[in-house]
Each structure stands twice: as structure tokens, then as C-alpha cells.
Amino acid sequence: MFLENLAWVCLLSIGILVYTGWFSQLERKLEVDSKRICLSIMSMVVVFHTDPIPIMPMIHIHLFFVAILIVHMYFSFRLEGNALFFVRMVPIFLGGLCFYFDHFLYLDLSWKIFLFFMLPAFIFMPLQTGISLCTGLIVMYHLLTIAFHFGAANPMIIGDLWMRETMIKLLVALFISIYISDEAKRWISKRVVKMTG
Numbered sequence: 001m002f003l004e005n006l007a008w009v010c011l012l013s014i015g016i017l018v019y020t021g022w023f024s025q026l027e028r029k030l031e032v033d034s035k036r037i038c039l040s041i042m043s044m045v046v047v048f049h050t051d052p053i054p055i056m057p058m059i060h061i062h063l064f065f066v067a068i069l070i071v072h073m074y075f076s077f078r079l080e081g082n083a084l085f086f087v088r089m090v091p092i093f094l095g096g097l098c099f100y101f102d103h104f105l106y107l108d109l110s111w112k113i114f115l116f117f118m119l120p121a122f123i124f125m126p127l128q129t130g131i132s133l134c135t136g137l138i139v140m141y142h143l144l145t146i147a148f149h150f151g152a153a154n155p156m157i158i159g160d161l162w163m164r165e166t167m168i169k170l171l172v173a174l175f176i177s178i179y180i181s182d183e184a185k186r187w188i189s190k191r192v193v194k195m196t197g
Contacts, residue, residue, distance in 0.1 A: 008048050011168050014175050015041035023175060025182050029127040031078075041171075043067065048164060052157050065142075065159025068167055072135035075128045087132040095140025103148060134170055138163065 017023065019038045027034045044067055052060035076087050125133070142163045146156055 008045065008168075010172050011041065011048065012045050014171060015045060017175070023179060026127075026175075030131075031128070040067075040071070048168075052155075052159065054155065058151075058155050060155045060157045062157060062159030062164070064164045064167070065139075068135055068159075068163075069139060072132060072139060075132040076136070078128060079132065083129055087129060087136060090133055091136030091140045094137050095144060098137075098141045099144040099148070103145075131174070134174075135167070138166055138170065 015038055018026065018034060018041060021034075026037060030037065044064060047063040047067060050063050052062045054060045076084065079087060142158075142160075146158060150156055
């Protein structure tokens with residue numbers, strides 16, 4: 001319960017920081033209005049604690065999963081050519097790799113794959129591509145886990161607490177990396193100006 005509430009508070013804090021203008025470069029990088037970004041984050045806050053919706057007697061789906069899927073599709077469909085192929089194929093490969101480590105080799109390496117893939121995705125790739133890749137990776141891993149354990153839980157929840165908390169950790173890492181990289185660029189540019197001036 002503590003971790004669930006902490007994740008919820010972190011997501012709410014991000015929404016407030018976006019609204020107050022802390023991430024001024026976000027609107028340009030995502031090509032989305034800041035009010036729409038803030039509204040999307042606040043919508044996730046609202047649906048985070050909602051109950052899953054039964055779609056079949058054995059399967060329930062959480063609205064948070066639907067929201068993440070919409071985010072993934074929104075940014076994926078804005079890409080073209082090789083970038084579009086990349087964000088479709090790489091999550092399938094890495095999601096399967098994480099699943100293999102967890103369920104067949106019994107090695108707790110999936111978090112390392114998430115960490116070492118997600119952070120470079122945010123730092124070295126365009127932000128829209130990074131979001132598409134990381135949301136796709138988590139969705140693929142989650143769906144593979146559900147398929148493998150189908151019938152073990154009654155009901156099986158698509159978008160369980162693990163998936164929601166992982167996505168919020170991803171969002172927190174995303175916004176922190178954006179803020180740090182922007183501040184680092186400003187500091188470096190000021191130093192360069194002083195040295196050349």
C-alpha cells in the first residue's frame with residue numbers, strides 16, 4: 001500500500017510541476033501543448049486507483065493500461081520509416097528477453113534491462129521515440145507474463161499494480177532526465193560563452 005501511494009503521489013507531483021512550468025522544453029520536444037500533457041498526467045492520477053473492468057469472467061483490464069497503450073500508439077504512429085519499424089520490433093525483442101530472464105533462467109535481470117535501455121532511450125533518442133520504445137517494452141513484457149500465467153490468478157488483471165508502478169517509475173525517470181539534461185546543456189552553453197567571450 002505504501003509503494004502504491006508513493007507512486008500515486010509521484011505522478012501527481014509530476015503533473016503539478018508540468019503545470020507550473022518546470023519542464024518548459026517538454027512542449028517543444030513532444031510537439032504537444034503543455035496543458036494537454038498536464039491533462040494526460042492528471043487523467044492517469046485519476047484512473048490509477050480505479051477498479052479493473054471485467055471484460056470476461058477470467059480477465060479484467062485496468063484503465064491505466066488502456067491509457068499507457070493509447071500513449072504508446074499516439075507517439076508510435078507519429079513516427080515514419082525506420083523509426084516506426086524500430087519502435088515496433090525492439091519492444092517485442094526486449095520484452096521477450098526480460099520475460100525469458102525472469103521465467104526461464106530465473107535471473108533477476110529484467111530491471112537491469114529496463115534501466116540500461118530506458119535511460120539511454122531518453123538521453124540519446126528523440127523523446128517521442130524513447131516514450132514509444134519504453135511504453136511498448138513494458139506493455140509487451142506485461143502481456144507475455146499474463147499469457148504465461150494465464151489461469152493462475154482468478155481473475156487475471158491486465159494492468160496490475162506492478163505494471164502501473166513500473167510505468168510511474170518510468171515517468172519519474174523521464175522527467176528527471178529531461179530536467180537534468182536541459183540544465184546541463186544550459187550550464188555548458190554558459191561556460192562555452194564565457195570561455196569564448
